[in-house]
Amino acid sequence: MTIEKIRQQYLKHILEEEYDNNRASLAKKLNIAPTTLNKYLSSGKYRPISDRTARQFEKKLNCTKNAFDYAYHRESINIYYVRVTFSGGHPHEFLCSLHRHSIVKEASAQYGESDIFIKIEATEEEYQCLTFNNIRLFPGVIKTTTSQALNTSRWQRSQAEYFQIASEKQSPHKVVQRYIYSKRKELYDELQMLDKGNEIIVHSDDINPLNYQELLENADDNIKMSLFYNHRTQDRLEEELLKYRAKTKPEIQYRILLITNERISSDLYQKLKNFTEKLEKDRNTKVYTIEERDWTSDRLERNGITLTIVDDLVVSILNRRSFTLGFKPEVVSRYNKIFARNWKIAKYPTRFYK
Structure with a gap:
C-alpha cells in the first residue's frame, strides 16, 4: 500500500471517529473547501496528500508529527541508499527518469567511485521493482550498490522538495539510447512472463521458434480447436487440419468447433458439410459448427477466437504471424470454460446457455 493511500485512510479514520462523518466540519478545521476534502477522500481517482499537506493537516488537527504516515512506516518501510555507476555519457536522462517515482526521495550526480546517489523510501517489494525493472535496465548503468538504513538508529531533517537538473540538448545518440532502454525493458518483461507462466507471444521470426505442429504431435490425450471457416480460410484450413490429424496419435480425441458467419453462401456451406463428414x-x-454471433465468451474475449487446447495443459491462440501460449493452470482453465460453453451451444443449438 502506498503512503498516499495510507494518508487517505487516516484522514477517513479522523472523519469517522472525531467528526462523525461531518465533512463540512472537518473541511473548516483544515481550512480547505469541502470540494477539496472530497477529492482527498474520493474512493475512485483521488487527490494524493503530499508530504507538505500531511504535515499541515497534522498541525491543524493537533496530531503528533508524522501521524498521517505512522501506519505506512509501520508496514516495513525501509530506507535504501543506492550508488549507481555509469559507463560513458552524462546520466542526465537517468536523473530525470527517477523523478517520476514517488519512492525516490533524493537523487544527485556526484564525484567519486560512483556517479549517481539515490535515496529510496519503500517496502522491499517496491524497492526490488524499481531496481530490477528500471534502474538496472537503464542504458549505461553497469553497477549498482545498495545500503539499507537501520530504522531504529537514524534521524533526518525535513526539507522541501528540490529539483535542479540542467536541461540537456537531444541528439541522435540519446534517441538510440532511449530505444535501447525501452527494448531492454520489453525483453525483461517477456522474461518475467516466462518465469511466471503467464501468456507469452511466439513469433514466426523468433530465433528459436516454437512449432505449432510440434505441440499437436506431442499430445497424449485430447485436442480442442476453434477455427474460422470462410471463403478466405477454407482451402488452407482443410489442408492443414487433415495434415495435423494425420500426424498426431490415432487415439487422440479431437473436438473441433468451426466458426462461420450468417453470410456464408450455399456453395460454401456444402463444402463445409463435406469437410465435416x-x-x-x-x-x-x-x-460442430457455430455462427460467430452465437459465440459466447467472457469479459476479456468478446468475439470468436482461434484457439487450440492441448491435453488441458497448454492453450494456443493463433494470430496472423504469431500465436500466444498460455500454460498457467488458471489461464488454461479459463479458455477451457470458454470452449466448453460454446461446444454446448453448437451441439444443442436450440437451447440457450449462459
Whole structure:
C-alpha cells in the first residue's frame, strides 16, 4: 500500500471517529473547501496528500508529527541508499527518469567511485521493482550498490522538495539510447512472463521458434480447436487440419468447433458439410459448427477466437504471424470454460446457455 493511500485512510479514520462523518466540519478545521476534502477522500481517482499537506493537516488537527504516515512506516518501510555507476555519457536522462517515482526521495550526480546517489523510501517489494525493472535496465548503468538504513538508529531533517537538473540538448545518440532502454525493458518483461507462466507471444521470426505442429504431435490425450471457416480460410484450413490429424496419435480425441458467419453462401456451406463428414470419418474426431454471433465468451474475449487446447495443459491462440501460449493452470482453465460453453451451444443449438 502506498503512503498516499495510507494518508487517505487516516484522514477517513479522523472523519469517522472525531467528526462523525461531518465533512463540512472537518473541511473548516483544515481550512480547505469541502470540494477539496472530497477529492482527498474520493474512493475512485483521488487527490494524493503530499508530504507538505500531511504535515499541515497534522498541525491543524493537533496530531503528533508524522501521524498521517505512522501506519505506512509501520508496514516495513525501509530506507535504501543506492550508488549507481555509469559507463560513458552524462546520466542526465537517468536523473530525470527517477523523478517520476514517488519512492525516490533524493537523487544527485556526484564525484567519486560512483556517479549517481539515490535515496529510496519503500517496502522491499517496491524497492526490488524499481531496481530490477528500471534502474538496472537503464542504458549505461553497469553497477549498482545498495545500503539499507537501520530504522531504529537514524534521524533526518525535513526539507522541501528540490529539483535542479540542467536541461540537456537531444541528439541522435540519446534517441538510440532511449530505444535501447525501452527494448531492454520489453525483453525483461517477456522474461518475467516466462518465469511466471503467464501468456507469452511466439513469433514466426523468433530465433528459436516454437512449432505449432510440434505441440499437436506431442499430445497424449485430447485436442480442442476453434477455427474460422470462410471463403478466405477454407482451402488452407482443410489442408492443414487433415495434415495435423494425420500426424498426431490415432487415439487422440479431437473436438473441433468451426466458426462461420450468417453470410456464408450455399456453395460454401456444402463444402463445409463435406469437410465435416471427411473429418468425422475418424471415430475419434467430432466436429460442430457455430455462427460467430452465437459465440459466447467472457469479459476479456468478446468475439470468436482461434484457439487450440492441448491435453488441458497448454492453450494456443493463433494470430496472423504469431500465436500466444498460455500454460498457467488458471489461464488454461479459463479458455477451457470458454470452449466448453460454446461446444454446448453448437451441439444443442436450440437451447440457450449462459
